Amino acid sequence: xxxxxxxxxxxxxxxxxxxxxxxxxxxxxxxxxxxxxxxxxxxxxxxxxxxxxxxxxxxxxxxxxxxxxxxxxxxxxxxxxxxxxxxxxxxxxxxxxxxxxxxxxxxxxxxxxxxxxxxxxxxxxxxxxxxxxxxxxxxxxxxxxxxxxxxxxxxxxxxxxxxxxxxxxxxxxxxxxxxxxxxxxxxxxxxxxxxxxxxxxxxxxxxxxxxxxxxxxxxxxxxxxxxxxxxxxxxxxxxxxxxxxxxxxxxxxxxxxxxxxxxxxxxxxxxxxxxxx
Amino acid sequence: xxxxxxxxxxxxxxxxxxxxxxxxxxxxxxxxxxxxxxxxxxxxxxxxxxxxxxxxxxxxxxxxxxxxxxxxxxxxxxxxxxxxxxxxxxxxxxxxxxxxxxxxxxxxxxxxxxxxxxxxxxxxxxxxxxxxxxxxxxxxxxxxxxxxxxxxxxxxxxxxxxxxxxxxxxxxxxxxxxxxxxxxxxxxxxxxxxxxxxxxxxxxxxxxxxxxxxxxxxxxxxxxxxxxxxxxxxxxxxxxxxxxxxxxxxxxxxxxxxxxxxxxxxxxxxxxxxxxxxxxxxxxxxxxxxxxxxxxxxxxxxxxxxxxxxxxxxxxxxxxxxxxxxxxxxxxxxxxxxxxxxxxxxxxxxxxxxxxxxxxxxx
Amino acid sequence: xxxxxxxxxxxxxxxxxxxxxxxxxxxxxxxxxxxxxxxxxxxxxxxxxxxxxxxxxxxxxxxxxxxxxxxxxxxxxxxxxxxxxxxxxxxxxxxxxxxxxxxxxxxxxxxxxxxxxxxxxxxxxxxxxxxxxxxxxxxxxxxxxxxxxxxxxxxxxxxxxxxxxxxxxxxxxxxxxxxxxxxxxxxxxxxxxxxxxxxxxxxxxxxxxxxxxxxxxxxxxxxxxxxxxxxxxxxxxxxxxxxxxxxxxxxxxxxxxxxxxxxxxxxxxxxxxxxxxxxxxxxxxxxxx
Numbered sequence: 001x002x003x004x005x006x007x008x009x010x011x012x013x014x015x016x017x018x019x020x021x022x023x024x025x026x027x028x029x030x031x032x033x034x035x036x037x038x039x040x041x042x043x044x045x046x047x048x049x050x051x052x053x054x055x056x057x058x059x060x061x062x063x064x065x066x067x068x069x070x071x072x073x074x075x076x077x078x079x080x081x082x083x084x085x086x087x088x089x090x091x092x093x094x095x096x097x098x099x100x101x102x103x104x105x106x107x108x109x110x111x112x113x114x115x116x117x118x119x120x121x122x123x124x125x126x127x128x129x130x131x132x133x134x135x136x137x138x139x140x141x142x143x144x145x146x147x148x149x150x151x152x153x154x155x156x157x158x159x160x161x162x163x164x165x166x167x168x169x170x171x172x173x174x175x176x177x178x179x180x181x182x183x184x185x186x187x188x189x190x191x192x193x194x195x196x197x198x199x200x201x202x203x204x205x206x207x208x209x210x211x212x213x214x215x216x217x218x219x220x221x222x223x224x225x226x227x228x229x230x231x232x233x234x235x236x237x238x239x240x241x242x243x244x245x246x247x248x249x250x251x252x253x254x255x256x257x258x259x260x261x262x263x264x265x266x267x268x269x270x271x272x273x274x275x276x277x
Numbered sequence: 278x279x280x281x282x283x284x285x286x287x288x289x290x291x292x293x294x295x296x297x298x299x300x301x302x303x304x305x306x307x308x309x310x311x312x313x314x315x316x317x318x319x320x321x322x323x324x325x326x327x328x329x330x331x332x333x334x335x336x337x338x339x340x341x342x343x344x345x346x347x348x349x350x351x352x353x354x355x356x357x358x359x360x361x362x363x364x365x366x367x368x369x370x371x372x373x374x375x376x377x378x379x380x381x382x383x384x385x386x387x388x389x390x391x392x393x394x395x396x397x398x399x400x401x402x403x404x405x406x407x408x409x410x411x412x413x414x415x416x417x418x419x420x421x422x423x424x425x426x427x428x429x430x431x432x433x434x435x436x437x438x439x440x441x442x443x444x445x446x447x448x449x450x451x452x453x454x455x456x457x458x459x460x461x462x463x464x465x466x467x468x469x470x471x472x473x474x475x476x477x478x479x480x481x482x483x484x485x486x487x488x489x490x491x492x493x494x495x496x497x498x499x500x501x502x503x504x505x506x507x508x509x510x511x512x513x514x515x516x517x518x519x520x521x522x523x524x525x526x527x528x529x530x531x532x533x534x535x536x537x538x539x540x541x542x543x544x545x546x547x548x549x550x551x552x553x554x555x556x557x558x559x560x561x562x563x564x565x566x567x568x569x570x571x572x573x574x575x576x577x578x579x580x581x582x583x584x585x586x587x588x589x590x591x592x593x594x595x596x597x598x599x600x601x602x603x604x605x606x607x608x609x610x611x612x613x614x615x616x617x618x619x620x621x622x623x624x625x626x627x628x629x630x631x632x633x634x635x636x637x638x639x640x
Numbered sequence: 641x642x643x644x645x646x647x648x649x650x651x652x653x654x655x656x657x658x659x660x661x662x663x664x665x666x667x668x669x670x671x672x673x674x675x676x677x678x679x680x681x682x683x684x685x686x687x688x689x690x691x692x693x694x695x696x697x698x699x700x701x702x703x704x705x706x707x708x709x710x711x712x713x714x715x716x717x718x719x720x721x722x723x724x725x726x727x728x729x730x731x732x733x734x735x736x737x738x739x740x741x742x743x744x745x746x747x748x749x750x751x752x753x754x755x756x757x758x759x760x761x762x763x764x765x766x767x768x769x770x771x772x773x774x775x776x777x778x779x780x781x782x783x784x785x786x787x788x789x790x791x792x793x794x795x796x797x798x799x800x801x802x803x804x805x806x807x808x809x810x811x812x813x814x815x816x817x818x819x820x821x822x823x824x825x826x827x828x829x830x831x832x833x834x835x836x837x838x839x840x841x842x843x844x845x846x847x848x849x850x851x852x853x854x855x856x857x858x859x860x861x862x863x864x865x866x867x868x869x870x871x872x873x874x875x876x877x878x879x880x881x882x883x884x885x886x887x888x889x890x891x892x893x894x895x896x897x898x899x900x901x902x903x904x905x906x907x908x909x910x911x912x913x914x915x916x917x918x919x920x921x922x923x924x925x926x927x928x929x
Contacts, residue, residue, distance in 0.1 A: 007698050022743055039476035040447075053872075076834050083832030096541060096823040100845050126816055148564055149335075156827070178334040183547040183560035190557070205477055211550035213556065235551060249481035250551055251506035253533040257484035259430070 005030050005166045005199050006051065011060035013046050022223040024060070028167060033193065033200040033237060035210040036229060038220035044203050047220070048171050051201070053079075053086045064272050065166055076242035081188060083123070084114060087160035093152035097144040103155040110162035125162075126204070132195070133158040138262045150181035154188070161192070170213075171203045186212055207250050211235055217245045285431065294467055296497040297346065298321040301358035304341055305633040306351065313569035315341050317521045319358070320596075323465065330508025330529065333518035334544075336567035339501045342518070343467045346499070347384045348375065354390035363464065376410045376493045385456035387470040389450040393442050402436030403457045411461065418460075424458040455487060461495065466498040473502070484511060505545055509533065520569025521578035534617055537604035539582045542592035542616035548570050576607065584612055666922035673922075676915035683727055685733035693726035695881045697813045704898040716890050716901040718879070726908055730880035733909070736793055736876070737862035743801035744862075745855050748808025749847075753839050755809070756816030767813075770806040777863050778803035786874040793866075796875040800865055804858060811854055815847045857920030860913040867909050883909050 004050045006028040013021040019132060021043040027033045038044040049055040051062055053069060058092050061070045065083040072262040090096040098106060107126045111117065117125070130140040133154040144152055153173060158166055171190070186209065210217060210231060217234045219227040219242065229242040238244045249257075304316040316338045324328050333339040346360055348367060360367040362382060370378050377379040386392045393402055394406060404543075412423070423434035428453040431437055443451060458466060468487065472480040489512040491498050502508050507516045517540065518523040525538035534581035536542045546559040563581040567594050571577035576594050579585040586608070594607045606612065683690070688927065692710060699719035706714040765925035778800045785799035786792075788834030817824065827916040828838045843890075844851075869875035878885050887906035894902055 018333055039478060054826055054829065076832070079834070080832035083830060084829075088821040088827065088830050090827065092823060096827055096844070098824045098828075100842075100843050113833060150564060157828065159831075163311065164499065174624050178565055179544055180334060180547050180561040183549070183558040184562075187558050187560055207477075207547040208551040211551050212554050232554075245478055247551075249478045251504060251510050252551065253506060255512060257481045257505065258487060259482060259485040259489065269665060 003030050004028060005032075005065055006201070007061075007063045008051065009061050011047065011050060011062065013050060013055065014058045019223055021050070021057075024220070024223075026218055026225070026228070028164070028199050028201060028275070031193065031199055032216065033202065033214040035202045035214040035217040036220060037202060037204060037207065037210055037217055037234075037274060039205055041127045041222065041247075043221040043223040045171060048088065048169050048201065048203050050085055051167075052169055053082055069126045081113060083163050083165075085165060086167040086169065087163050087165035088089050088169040088171060089153070089160050089173040091175055093149040093156065094144075096156050097152055097159075099144055102141050102143055103135060103158065106155065106159055107162050110159055114163055115172075124182065129158045129162055130191065132161065134184075148181075150177055151186060153177065153185055153218075157185075157188070157192070161196070161198075164196075165198060167199045167201060169201045172205070173202075174209060175204065175206065182209070189213060204248050207235060207247065212276055220264070281624070285532070294325045295322060296325045296327070296363060298361040299323065299342075299346065300361075302342070302345060302360065303357040304338075304345055305355045306349065307353040308569075311446070311569075312355065313416075314331070315568050316345070317568050319518075319521075319523055321499075321516065321523065322497060323497045325464070325497055326492075326513040327514070328498040328500060329493060330497055330512035330515035331518060332503065332505050332508050332515055332544075334503060334565035336520065337518035338521040339518050340566060341563055343384065343469050343501055346465075347382055348378065349384070349465050358462065362622055372491075373460060373625035378493065380406055380410050381463050382465045383461060383463040384450075384466060384467040385454050385458050385471045386468065389447070389454045390442060393450070393454070395442050395591075396442075397439050398438065399442065399445070399453055402442075403438065403453065403460060404596050406457075406461050419462060422456070425460050426453070428490060429453075429456045430482075431456070443502045448483065450480075451475060451483055452486065455490070459490060459496075462494075464497060466496050467501075469496060469501045470503070470526075471500075472507070484636050487511065505541075505548075517544070520566045520571035522605060523596075523603075524605040525603065531600075531602070533615070535600070536616050537599050537602050537609050537613065538606050539584050539612065539616060540578045543581075543583070543615070572614050576605075584608060661794035665926055666919065669918050670922040672744070673919040676911060677919065680730065680734055680912050680915075683730035685731075687727035687730040691721075691727045693721040693724045695720060695725040695728035696879060698879075703897070704893055706846070706898075708902065714900055716886070717893055717898075719890070721755050722901045722904055725881040725886060726883070726904060729886060729905070730908075732793060733883040735795055736866045736882075737859050739797045740800045740804065740862040740866065741855050741858050743798065744804035744808050745851065747801065747805040748838065749821060749851065751805065751809040751814055752812035752816045752841060752925060755813055756820050757835060757839060757843075757911050759817075766809070770809050773802070775804045776803055778861075779868060782842050782869045782874060783866070783872075786869075790873050791874045791877060793870075796866060796869045800862055800869075804862070808854060808858070812847060812850065815850050816843060819843050820844050849923070853920055853923035853927055856923055857918055860916035860920065861897075863909060863913050863916070905908065 004027045004265055009025050011021055011024040012019070016268070024043070024047055026034060033121050036047060042107060046055060051064075053073070056072055057070055061068060063069070064082070067085065069085075073082055101109070104126055107129055111122050111125050126140075130137075135151065135154050135158070139151055139177045144155070147155070148232055156173075174185050177185060182253070189200070190199065190213065199211065202210060204210050214231045216227065217231040219234065219240065220223045221242045227234055227238065227243045234243060235247060238247050298590070299321040299498070301314055302319040303314065305312040305314050307313075314354065319342055321329070321342070331339045331342060338392055340348075345356055346362070346367065348370070350356060362378065367378065369477065394612045396443075400422060402615060403422040404415065407413040407418040407421065407442060408415060408531060419438065422438060426434035426437060430451060431449070437453070445453065455471070465638060471487070472483050482486065484507070490496075500508055500512050505515070509532055511527050515527060515529045515532050516523050517538065521538050525541050526536060527541075532541065533545060543559070543561045547561055549555065561581050566577065572580065573592060574593055576582070576585070579589040583591065591609065594605050596603045596605050598607045599609055599613065656857065688695070697720065701713045701829060702719035704715060708714065711721050711723065712725070716722050720916035751766055751770065753830050755763040781799040781803045782796045785795040789795040800809055809839055823840060825842065867884030867887070870882050871888045873888065876885050883905040887902050890902035890905070893899065
């Protein structure tokens with residue numbers, strides 16, 4: 001039984017009256033890969049943000065590499081250690097990099113943060129990382145504005161890997177990329193997992209990407225986990241009605257969109273957003 | 278059979294009445310002060326009541342094509358070629374003619390919030406075109422708006438008309454946009470990635486509405502998307518664009534199993550499969566280019582194409598007609614049938630290493 | 641919608657965003673302003689050395705004498721060479737505003753960044769404090785400072801800096817909030833970079849174009865305000881050759897028919913302030929692009 005690098009139990013997050021995440025539990029094994037599938041409002045992004053420390057749970061526990069991280073880190077040292085346990089790659093390549101730093105500078109700064117190495121060793125590691133993600137030296141020395149979306153995501157991946165995390169959260173990290181570039185980055189991610197043994201948590205609404213990259217999956221709807229299991233099983237034989245509907249909504253050859261029978265009806269006139277789709 | 282092919286029109290034997298005829302459309306934009314091509318010699322036909330999909334990646338020019346048709350090109354854009362809507366030259370329209378054109382050619386955008394005034398009510402937004410361009414009385418316009426909202430599945434239209442955009446979710450707002458677009462009884466709908474920003478279940482719902490209404494009202498539609506399967510779902514024909522040109526036009530039913538251009542096949546093959554995890558995805562090396570970045574005087578896709586020969590790098594291919602479709606490929610005829618991977622190809626791939634390394638190169 | 645924004649993901653370099661590129665992009669007016677500023681700065685540091693005659697030696701027999709030979713701008717009411725006095729006066733006239741700008745920008749940036757980073761209660765408290773400070777016009781505070789600490793440039797400069805700080809903080813707070821909410825900041829937090837580290841090495845550098853634009857415009861305001869304060873006798877004290885002081889000293893010459901000394905000092909102020917305003921506006925426009 002492989003050891004687990006991440007354990008989440010009874011996770012709950014409330015924003016005032018809104019319950020964004022309700023009793024979520026899952027485990028990620030070493031070198032494993034878990035998909036958290038859901039649409040907007042499912043709570044999947046909130047779960048990711050809690051795991052990585054950008055939000056803190058109202059209730060429940062998160063344990064990474066044996067260390068509890070349910071409460072905010074006190075010391076800078078703890079924050080850095082947590083950074084070496086779990087990292088994240090965001091969705092939008094255009095805002096997830098510091099516009100004033102080249103890839104080399106960003107990576108160098110991250111390496112300095114975690115290791116007190118001499119300049120040579122740092123440089124060598126920077127080169128290692130850029131090669132790992134498939135960036136050439138010209139791209140590594142360019143500012144983000146001179147790079148394409150796919151190249152920027154590679155920099156973001158390299159930055160995350162600079163901390164040598166055990167878990168890498170991919171928050172819709174390929175959703176904003178062109179199809180042909182998405183394929184390259186998915187292949188890259190598979191290679192990285194083979195080479196470094198990092199575990200992935202893939203947050204995504206795209207079921208085909210989920211199939212390609214992950215072994216296990218949980219499906220979230222309105223803050224709760226409605227289904228879980230091996231990815232292949234969840235996608236080929238969904239049990240929960242929501243998962244079934246999700247699966248049926250994916251365009252494929254021969255697919256024809258069908259309207260749901262019940263039209264959108266009036267709810268209360270609350271000040272917030274109304275109506276599902 | 279090569280040579281300058283005919284414009285990609287409706288399949289022979291189908292509705293002959295032509296709604297939209299685009300020929301030799303070339304658009305240049307000022308980027309960093311210099312004129313750059315973004316569309317090169319685009320030709321398109323849409324018949325009355327026909328839905329045509331326009332599929333492409335970044336830089337393909339798909340959005341720009343729709344904007345050119347809708348007379349919504351940005352400042353400083355230079356367009357050549359002809360766009361005829363119901364026989365009239367779109368570029369020559371002005372004043373009241375242009376306003377009438379706008380009520381006949383409705384556009385739906387990807388992000389509804391960016392195209393709707395947040396400080397006006399939904400009702401104002403929806404009835405504006407009716408009241409100003411077509412002189413309909415406000416009460417009547419309101420009544421029609423409520424009816425149209427019902428058509429898109431929003432039952433409590435009266436209440437919705439009084440609401441503001443921020444009170445509606447993305448999916449609801451997109452339905453409102455569709456309803457608003459249909460109010461002026463247009464003949465042609467230009468839908469630019471209308472569902473890309475929506476959840477997949479919402480997308481299915483909105484696509485179904487679009488499909489139903491289009492058929493019911495016998496509207497022509499140009500449906501722009503990056504998703505090949507999505508276009509095929511509700512469009513009769515699909516055109517694929519690359520680097521500012523149309524490279525293939527095919528009936529949607531045949532596109533997936535019998536593509537005529539290597540790019541179409543590569544695009545479909547690069548997508549992960551929801552039914553199985555591939556050992557390695559068939560990525561296309563390099564990255565999609567805009568018209569002005571692509572090499573001139575040759576096939577724009579050649580540098581990334583697995584089937585490119587020397588001839589492909591020396592001559593710019595013209596459109597070839599093949600099996601009722603069109604392909605901008607010199608080798609279209611000989612590659613016919615070999616482009617979509619069959620089961621034998623997949624098995625072969627599992628045995629041999631992938632030939633599309635190094636992927637690092639350009640993206 | 642800009643043309644460039646419609647070409648998604650093209651690997652095209654945007655126009656020069658380095659300092660030289662930015663300056664070039666400000667156009668001929670921007671460049672002319674930059675030249676004026678450079679000349680003024682030069683005069684500020686070397687004015688006294690460059691002055692052809694003594695700026696302080698009085699000679700009442702030469703009072704109000706017009707331009708003559710080596711004395712290009714004539715003599716002021718005390719018989720001192722106007723040109724030399726202008727050159728020597730550049731020092732306090734330029735460095736006074738500089739001090740104000742440095743102090744106000746530092747204070748304002750600090751408050752803006754802290755408010756934006758901590759948000760919530762801290763932001764509310766800082767914003768309220770700034771709102772109170774807004775109520776005090778610069779000159780009023782300078783008058784108060786003079787009443788408490790006695791007239792002089794340091795007190796006036798500090799008072800002005802305090803009065804300007806809320807402007808800076810307000811302008812920068814918006815930009816700081818925007819940067820703070822960007823995913824790259826979240827990525828740095830996840831890495832474990834400390835809050836001061838993120839603010840100093842990432843947040844502030846990304847606000848630099850706005851900071852520079854604000855500082856430039858503020859220099860002009862400070863120059864006018866300080867000149868007015870000196871004119872009122874509450875800032876630089878005569879017989880120091882400060883441009884504001886010169887206007888005050890020589891205003892009696894105007895009704896007597898000797899406008900040149902006062903006018904010359906006034907024109908110096910106007911030219912430099914306009915130059916800073918023009919350049920500042922151009923830089924702001926660049927920021928918004």
